[in-house]
Amino acid sequence: MTAPVTTTETGRRPVLLAYGVLTALGALFFAGSFAYPWTSPEDGTVGAGALPRTAGLLLAVLGALLIRQELRTGSVLEGDGHVEEAAEVTADEAHRMRTKLIVVVVTMVVTALLVPFLGLLPALTLMTLFLTAVVERQPLTRSVLVAVLVMALSYLLFIVVLRIPLPFGLFDPAVWSQL
Incomplete structure (x- = not known):
């Protein structure tokens, strides 16, 4: 893990926007989770609302803490997109990074579209395989x-x-029992 490098620039607008989106997304998941029970009424086990409520709350708190950190210290981690000097990244490297980002976003959208057909676990498994093999260029095994x-x-x-x-x-x- 890379150590933080402090900078005098605090409150960078794109970083604050990204952290704000994380906070809002977490708050939305947290609020939406109240439509589902915390525990299952049949047997008292963990209900459908437990995961989105917990994850949403954690994401909202983490986003708020990141906003606070950005406003107070403006710390920068190596590779977080903050460019110190334009000469550090060549045009070819910048193009590869943008292409990689687009491929990852499209992969996530395609995965979300595959969930109703394949189910969540197979769709996420295929996404993981694609991202590690194609995007990250890891060996197939x-x-x-x-x-x-x-x-x-x-x-x-x-x-x-x-x-x-x-x-x-x-x-x-249930799908196969109907056939």
């Missing part, structure tokens, strides 16, 4: 291993431990 581990850990955490109902898409037994 490592990429497959990371994707399988992400799927296994997600399954264990969300389905086995937390018992959160996830969309299964075509892998839903």
Whole structure:
């Protein structure tokens, strides 16, 4: 992890905007989670509202703390997009970074569109495989291993431990029982 490098420039508008979006997104998830129960009424286990409420609250608090940090110290981490000198990044490197960002955003949108068809875990597994193999250019065996581990850990955490109902898409037994 890179150590923070302090700068005299505080309150950079793009950074504050990004942190504000994180804070607002967290607040929206937190507020929206109250439409779901904290615990399951049938057996008292963790309900559908627990994850978005907890994650939303944590994201909102983290975003607010980052805004405070940016306003107070204006710290900059290496590689956070703050360019000290224009000569440090060549035009080719800047183009590669923009292309990579666009590919990641498009991949996330495609993944969200695949969730109703494939289910959440297979869609996220494919996204992880694509991002590690294609975007990050990791060896295929490592990429497959990371994707399988992400799927296994997600399954264990969300389905086995937390018992959160996830969309299964075509892998839903109810879909196959109708055929």
